Structure formats: C-alpha cells, structure tokens
Amino acid sequence: MAEPVTESPEIRVETPEPAKDVDGSRPGQKRAREPIFQLADVTVSYGEKRAVREVTFDIAKHEITALIGPSGCGKSTLIRCLNRMNDLIPSARVEGKVVYHGQDLYGPDVDAVEVRKRIGMVFQKPNPFPKSIYDNIAFGPRVLGMKGEMDEIVERALRHAAVWDEVKDRLKTNAFGMSGGQQQRLCIARCLAVEPDVILMDEPCSALDPISTGKIEDLMIDLKREYSIVIVTHNMQQAARVSDKTAFFTVELDEDEKNRTGRVVEFDDTEKIFTNPTDPRTEAYVTGKVG
Ligand SMILES: Nc1ncnc2c1ncn2[C@@H]1O[C@H](COP(=O)(O)OP(=O)(O)O)[C@@H](O)[C@H]1O
Numbered sequence: 001m002a003e004p005v006t007e008s009p010e011i012r013v014e015t016p017e018p019a020k021d022v023d024g025s026r027p028g029q030k031r032a033r034e035p036i037f038q039l040a041d042v043t044v045s046y047g048e049k050r051a052v053r054e055v056t057f058d059i060a061k062h063e064i065t066a067l068i069g070p071s072g073c074g075k076s077t078l079i080r081c082l083n084r085m086n087d088l089i090p091s092a093r094v095e096g097k098v099v100y101h102g103q104d105l106y107g108p109d110v111d112a113v114e115v116r117k118r119i120g121m122v123f124q125k126p127n128p129f130p131k132s133i134y135d136n137i138a139f140g141p142r143v144l145g146m147k148g149e150m151d152e153i154v155e156r157a158l159r160h161a162a163v164w165d166e167v168k169d170r171l172k173t174n175a176f177g178m179s180g181g182q183q184q185r186l187c188i189a190r191c192l193a194v195e196p197d198v199i200l201m202d203e204p205c206s207a208l209d210p211i212s213t214g215k216i217e218d219l220m221i222d223l224k225r226e227y228s229i230v231i232v233t234h235n236m237q238q239a240a241r242v243s244d245k246t247a248f249f250t251v252e253l254d255e256d257e258k259n260r261t262g263r264v265v266e267f268d269d270t271e272k273i274f275t276n277p278t279d280p281r282t283e284a285y286v287t288g289k290v291g
C-alpha cells in the first residue's frame with residue numbers, strides 16, 4: 001500500500017495570504033475542520049461570459065465532497081479550477097481565491113504541472129492511453145522519475161484501484177481490451193500511481209453500468225482513508241451514498257438578466273442536504289421536483 005500522503009506539496013508563494021473567513025456567508029455553511037481547499041468568491045468566466053460565480057466553501061481532507069446540480073450550472077468548470085485544468089482553456093479566467101493547503105493555488109510561483117500531479121483527475125469517459133495496461137500505469141511514474149521497482153509501483157496502483165485481480169495475467173495487453181468499468185478503474189490506478197493528494201472525478205460513472213458503478217463507489221469510500229476526493233455527479237443516489245459533503249449548484253439569471261450563471265445554493269453535510277436542506281431550491285432538486 002502506498003504511504004498516505006500527509007505533507008503539504010512543494011508549492012511556494014511569495015506572500016501567502018490567509019484565506020478569507022467564510023463563516024456564515026451562506027445558511028448552513030460550516031468551515032471544514034481540516035480544509036484541503038478553501039474556495040472564496042471563486043468566479044470562472046469564458047471570455048465575457050461568467051460560467052459560475054462567487055463560490056465559497058471548504059473541501060475537507062479525507063472526505064468525499066460531491067458537486068451536484070442541473071446541467072450547465074458550472075460543476076465541471078468549478079472542479080477544473082481545483083487542479084488548474086482551466087489554464088488549458090485559453091478563454092477561461094478564474095477570479096477569487098482557491099487556497100490549497102493554505103497556499104494560493106493560482107499564486108505566481110505555483111507550477112501548474114506539479115499541481116496536476118498532486119491533484120489527479122478522472123473524467124466521465126475512461127481515457128486510457130493506447131498502450132498496454134502496464135504502460136498506462138508506468139507512464140506517469142517514469143515521466144516523473146519516481147524511485148522504486150516499476151513492477152511494484154504498477155501492482156500497487158492496480159491493487160489500490162481494485163482492478164489487479166482482473167488484469168494481473170494480461171498486463172502487457174492493450175488497455176482498450178478492458179471493459180469500460182475496468183478502464184475507469186485503470187484510469188483511477190493511473191492517477192494513484194503518481195501518489196496524488198487529491199482525486200477529482202467528473203461524472204466518473206456516467207458511462208458505466210450499475211455493477212461497475214457500484215465497484216467505483218466502493219473504491220471511492222475505500223480511497224478516502226488516504227485521499228481527499230471531489231466528485232461531480234448527476235446521480236443523486238450516488239452523491240447520497242458516497243459523499244460526506246455536498247454542494248448544490250443551480251443556474252441563475254444575473255442582475256442584468258442577460259446571462260445565466262451557476263451559483264452554489266447550499267453546501268452542507270450530505271445527510272443534511274438530502275434530508276433537511278435549508279434552501280427550498282435544494283429540497284425541490286433533491287426530491288426530484290425540478291431537475
Ligand atoms: N470550454 C468552454 N468554453 C466556453 N464555455 C464553456 C466551456 N466549458 C463550459 N462552458 C460553459 O460554462 C457553463 C457551465 O458549463 P459546465 O461547467 O460544463 O457545467 P456542468 O458541468 O455543470 O454541466 C455552460 O454555460 C457551458 O456552456
């Protein structure tokens with residue numbers, strides 16, 4: 001098993017600013033006891049258009065945080081802020097503060113490549129490389145020059161992602177020969193192989209059948225002992241089953257009534273969101289009255 005990652009990554013900023021205190025800024029909101037991310041007034045725009053605005057909440061260590069809400073409310077946009085994937089979209093602009101382990105993730109000295117190593121991402125559609133199962137896992141550790149016996153690194157990652165037993169006899173075969181559910185666990189293993197701190201998952205099960213979905217959900221619950229996980233899901237049962245905290249987003253008309261922008265309606269313990277939410281819009285959504 002990989003050692004749990006407990007230390008802050010080597011990300012330095014010249015003048016670290018403390019995160020804004022967000023206490024009380026929204027009903028039901030609490031500060032995380034051990035935050036890994038602190039979002040304060042995060043607004044993301046594509047060109048002139050704001051996609052999601054004024055997002056403020058903390059993401060706690062060793063928890064699963066779910067982002068839910070209707071299509072187009074900015075869940076993918078927001079999750080991409082957490083590992084600077086939006087940097088790769090030329091029109092995207094991030095305002096506000098994303099603090100990671102107490103440091104500004106968008107500070108001038110922060111290396112976005114290092115960030116994406118520490119904060120891995122799994123996408124909706126499994127995206128293995130057109131290579132062998134073994135090489136899919138070994139790729140990252142090789143590029144990063146990680147120390148250790150590669151066979152062990154590969155085995156550990158595949159075991160960790162609960163796919164080893166299914167593939168151990170065909171490690172040299174092409175990853176495209178795996179089922180969709182196995183490919184997704186391979187992608188999770190590929191993420192784990194470089195020993196990340198956080199795993200971001202954007203609708204990781206939406207292309208999978210219910211059995212594969214169940215396996216990924218079990219895996220997530222298992223992984224949160226060592227990692228912090230943020231998941232976007234349109235499956236509310238999934239959010240209720242696996243997550244500790246839930247942020248419910250919706251799309252609102254801006255003050256000028258010209259643009260529709262995603263906003264967080266409510267962020268709280270998952271149990272509260274699903275059983276006794278504070279905002280009537282959350283209640284309508286989680287009970288399926290709107291969607
Ligand atoms: N790369 C992009 N360029 C321009 N607009 C985008 C881009 N990605 C998303 N958007 C817009 O941002 C808004 C939020 O999208 P997205 O974050 O994908 O929402 P969700 O994941 O909740 O469905 C939508 O209006 C979408 O059209």
Ligand SMILES: [Mg+2]
Nearest residue numbers: 075076077232
């Ligand atoms: Mg999305």
